[in-house]
Amino acid sequence: MFMSRLGDDELSLVLKWVHDQNDRKSFSPVCKQWLRVEGLSRLSIRVLEPDLIPNFTPRFPNLLLFETPMLISDSHLEFVAKTCPSLQVVNLNIRKTCEKFDEVGENYGFEDVGNDGISALANGCGNLSKVLLRKRKNVGNVAVISLVKFLPNLTTLDFGRCNLVDDQAVEAIGCSNSIRVLNLEACLLVTDRGLAVLATGHISKTLKKLVLAECDRITDSGVSMLKHICCLEELNLAECGPKITDSGGVVVSSILGLKKLNLAWLINLSDVTVIAIAENCVNLVAIDLTGCESVTGVGVKAFGNHEYLEYLVLASCYNICLDDLNVVLRCRSLRDIVPDKGLRMWIPMAMQESISSFCLLHWR
DSSP states (O other): OHHHHOOHHHHHHHHTTOOOHHHHHHHGGGOHHHHHHHHHHOOEEEOSOGGGHHHHGGGOTTOSEEEOOSOOOHHHHHHHHHHOTTOOEEEOOOOSOHHHHHHHHHHHTOOOOBHHHHHHHHHHOTTOOEEEOTTOTBOOHHHHHHHHHHOTTOOEEEOTTOTTOBHHHHHHHHTOSSOOEEEOTTOTBOOHHHHHHHHHSGGGGTOOEEEOTTOTTOOHHHHHHGGGOTTOOEEEOTTOOTTOOHHHHHHHTTOTTOOEEEOTTOTTOOHHHHHHHHHHOTTOOEEEOTTOTTOBHHHHGGGGGOSSOOEEEOTTOTBOOHHHHHHHTTOTTOOEEEOOGGGGGGSOHHHHHHHHTTSEEOOO
16 A cells, blocks of 8 residues: 555665665566656666567666667667657667677678668757767768757767768868867878868867877878867877878877877888977877887887876887886886886896886786
C-alpha cells in the first residue's frame, strides 16, 4: 500500500541515490512504475546491440549521452534522434580494428552510419555539444556541414580516420564560433586550404585543441597559418610527413599559448625548431619528439631551463647521448621522460634509480 502512494517524482528522488548501473537494472523490473521512472531518469546509455534500439530507446527520452562502438545504421540513428531529442553527447567512436568491422559488414550486408544518420542527429538533437565519429568511414562532408549548421552549442568534433572528410568540410567547421576541440587525424584529403580556413575563420577565436596527425597533404605553408589561432593550447602534427620542415616548425613556436605539442616522426624537423620551441613556448607542459631523427642533444638541451615542461618524449631520437640527457634533467618541472631504449645500457642502474626519485623513466 505504501509503495502505491509514491509518485514518479518521489521515486526519481530515490533513484538519484543509486549510481551503479547494475543496481538500477536489478530493481527496474520490480514493477511497471519502477521500470518507467528508471527509464525517465536515465541520462546515459552504451549500446552493444544497435539492432534492438527501436525496442528500448523509447524508455529513455531524457538521455544526455548516447554511445555505441558498434556498427549502427542510418535508420537506427534517425530513431535515436527522434526518441532522445535532449542528447548532448553522441559517441560513435569505433575502438576495434576497422578490418574486423569491414568483415562484419561484408558478411551480413550491414551498412554503417553515414551522412543521413548524422544529419538526422543534427536536425533532431539541437543541444548536442560533443559528437565523436572516429573511424566511421561513410561520414562525409554533408554530415559535417549539417552538424555545424544546426548545432550552435557544438564544442567537440572527432572525425579521426573519416576518410571522406575533406577541405569542404573543414571550411564549414571554420565558420563555427563554438568549437574548442577538433580531431582530423588521418583525414587524408585535408590540405593547406583547409588549415587556412581554420586559421582565419570564426573558429580561430575558440579552438583550443587541434589534431592533424597523419594528414600528410599539409605542408609548411598550412602549418604556418596555425599561428593565427589565438587560443590554441594543444597541437598534434605527428606523422604529417616530410613536407613539414623547420620553416613551419619555427612558426609553430610562435604559438605562445601552446601547452601540449606532438611532432612525432617529422623527420625534417631539426634542432632549429626544438630550440625555438623551448625558448618561445614558455607555457609548454608536454612535447613528443619521437622519431625526429635530425634532432640532437643541442636541441633538447634547450629544455634544461624550461619552467613548466613536465613530459618529454625522445624515443627513436638516436642523436641524443647521456650527457645531453643530464642537461635536460636539470629542468625542475620535469615529471616524465621517455628516452630511447638504446640509451638504457649506457646509464648505470644507480643513476637510473636516482633519476626515478624525481622523474619517471619510460624507456621506448
